[in-house]
Amino acid sequence: MSGHIYEFHGGAVEYELRCDGCGGVFRCGDDSYFSWPVLCDAAEADGWRVKPGLADDHTCPRCATRAARPALPRPRTTTAVG
Secondary structure, eight states: OOEEEEEOTTSOEEEEEBOTTTOOBOOOSSSGGGOHHHHHHHHHHTTOEEOSSTTSOEEOHHHHHHHHSOOOOOOOOOOOOO
């Protein structure tokens, strides 16, 4: 689960979005962390792959790029006969 809710005294709630791949935290420079949908929209605008639920998959741009790259082919090995 990469979405977290923190509740504070007085009823304040803050949300945190973490990458499922590397555990990195999405940082925003505004008050987006007070609303889960707004935080997800801000993360998407910053290149994150975000699904709407707290327990859904969320991926930072670096991990998304890594996952999108095709695997390199394995080198062929030959056996010398002699």
